[in-house]
Amino acid sequence: MSIIQVDHVTKEYQLGQIHSIKTAALNQWRRVTGQEVEKRLPFKALDNVNFSIEKGEVVGIIGHNGAGKSTMLKLLANISKPSSGSITVKGKVAPLIEVGAGLVGELTGRENVYLNGAILGISKREIDRKFDDIVAFAELEEFIDTPIKRYSSGMSVRLGFAIATSVDSDILIVDEVLAVGDLAFQRKCFDRMEDVIRRQGRTVLLVSHNIRQVERMCTRVMMLNHGSIIHDGDPHKTCDQFYQLSNQTIRDQKAKDSSKxxxxxxxxxxxxxxxxxxxxxxxxxxxxxxxxxxxxxxxxxxxxxxxxxxxxxxxxxxxxxxxxxxxxxxxxxxxxxxxxxxxxxxxxxxxxxxxxxxxxxxxxxxxxxxxxxxxxxxxxxxAKTMNAPLQDELRLVAVPVEWTLQGAHFSMSDRLRFPAR
CATH class of the missing domain: 2.70.50.60 (abc- transporter (atp binding component) like domain)
Known part of the structure; x- marks a missing residue:
């Protein structure tokens, strides 16, 4: 039984609703005279999307800016509703979307922990039990009784991430929040996500522009393009297709733009x-x-x-x-x-x-x-071959290597010399 089921989901937005005074007056005149007012076509952020996710899956969602990734996560988190189609989510959802956006500046860090915990469905007793761990993870022991408005942006997102990841949920929805804070804190974020994925076995949906991070952490990856799923399956194959699409886009842009x-x-x-x-x-x-x-x-x-x-x-x-x-x-x-x-x-x-x-x-x-x-x-x-190595996503450089297997010697290095002129 799927823990998430998305059936024929479309999400539309009306764009360009602000008109000039001249256009507004012209449209009003058309209404008075019984003429048809010019209508603008809606923008489809998602277009007839279908997929299901099983319990325990770690699914990455990738695509270019505007492909519909964040829109999909907001629908799954019940932050917004689809224009058509249906979404079924079974279990408690913890959304890590726009971390720190729900913090109230006039309240102290301590008060925000309890307020945001309540919004995320954590009982006061559970917050009491987790409070010290939340503050320690956010590294805000000295500032926890200081109003949030005096926090730096990095301090705010650290507290928001610590609160959101403390929720015991069935489904964790993560949208571009693993790169919060400085490098040391980012490492802590990665370690916590590894714990959630590898040891707690929760269902996770991850949106990130860090494609190698998606390859490493996910068991399945979906690629969105202009509101539609164009590939869904093996992380390496899907991410490789994304690289190819991105590379072609870069080449096309460079062909049009002669500036260097x-x-x-x-x-x-x-x-x-x-x-x-x-x-x-x-x-x-x-x-x-x-x-x-x-x-x-x-x-x-x-x-x-x-x-x-x-x-x-x-x-x-x-x-x-x-x-x-x-x-x-x-x-x-x-x-x-x-x-x-x-x-x-x-x-x-x-x-x-x-x-x-x-x-x-x-x-x-x-x-x-x-x-x-x-x-x-x-x-x-x-790529050298169509069938990529199983751990191809775990490397950045390709070096010539030699192997010895059961006494047999194998060399993958190419013996290259400078071409004769």
Missing amino acids: RIISSGEIDNVEVNVLDPQGEVTDSFAEGSALWIRIRFTLKQPLSNPEFHVGTHTTDFVYLTGESTAVLGESHEFPAGNHEIEQFIPVYPLVPGTYGIRFAVIDQRGRVVFHGESLVFFNVK
Whole structure:
């Protein structure tokens, strides 16, 4: 028997209800003269959604902003009602949605613990029993009798999270609240969620933009897109499909947006960055564990003596991954005015499947930045096989390895050399 059943659920919102004075007057005139008033189509946050969740399942819900994730959780928590369809929830629900939003600023932390506990269905006797643990988890022993309005935002969300996770519920609904507070407190949040999931065996619905966190914590993942479920099943396969969809969106956006993050003194022109395949042809993708071959062409307007070239890669949100410099070569080179070409070759690019950008910088012998550009070109690392390893989501880098099984030796590393020119 399912603990949650969602049947043909649609949630609509009316958008754009505020009109200009001219439009409002025109609509009123149409009503008076019996004409039809222009109607705006409703926005479907959820569109005919169907699914069921069994007791003890840990289900992740992922998707781009506006896909309908938070709307779904609010319906399941009975915060709002569907426009059509039905939702059946069996058991006590503890929603962790907009943590800290229910705290009253004029009341002290102690008073808010009891007030919010009552709202969440915790009896006074149970709050008495859990009070010290709630305060200790929130790390607010010194401030518990201080009005909430004097708390920092981090203190407020810590208290809200501590209260909400103290509820003994059948179903826990979590919406983007695991990244509250500083890094140390975030670790405590993760540990508490691990306890709820691994040891208490509660049914959990988790919405998060941290896809690797979803992969690690969930037994099943649903992906929403424009209010509809487009994939529901194995966490790794669903998250991999999300990565592919996101990567395609990034490539489409970059194709439309020619702007790049560039700082230039004006001495370099016509910078062209390409990724090459083993045959030396331009490509935008290669298999995980393959070589990364980068070619950069540029024009110098004036000579450069002994410049330092820096080439690196980064994620789409500008986390630097690699960054190598010609300064380590210990050699001097003269670059006259005119066209030039340099290359960087990484025999095994160690990143897991995803989309990555390339940055390039030129520094003169005095340490002055002549050119620095990020996101000059994007490339895609593809999965090596269709059948991903069972724990593929637990890694960030892909390294060449060798195995010995029952005396037999197996090597997965590719013996790559710089392609002959």
